[in-house]
Amino acid sequence: xxxxxxxxxxxxxxxxxxxxxxxxxxxxxxxxxxxxxxxxxxxxxxxxxxxxxxxxxxxxxxxx
Numbered sequence: 001x002x003x004x005x006x007x008x009x010x011x012x013x014x015x016x017x018x019x020x021x022x023x024x025x026x027x028x029x030x031x032x033x034x035x036x037x038x039x040x041x042x043x044x045x046x047x048x049x050x051x052x053x054x055x056x057x058x059x060x061x062x063x064x
Contacts, residue, residue, distance in 0.1 A: 007040055011047070013054055027061040030054050 014036075017028025024033040031039075035050055042050070 010040060011051070012039060013051055021059060021061060023059070025059040027059065030057045030059050 013029040013031065015028045017026070019027050020033060021027055025031070026033070026036060029036075031050065031054065035042075039047065
């Protein structure tokens with residue numbers, strides 16, 4: 001499998017609302033900017049843990 005094909009198979013919580021609050025959390029997917037940048041470098045286990053955390057992650061979307 002090519003690298004491009006492998007990357008396409010990685011799940012992402014991205015909802016295409018790429019706007020950050022003052023704390024650098026995306027108001028769309030709730031990931032921190034660093035989590036977004038490193039998403040494809042993380043292990044499957046790390047991505048799964050982050051996605052689980054996103055279910056209860058509370059960010060202040062209005063603090064921009």
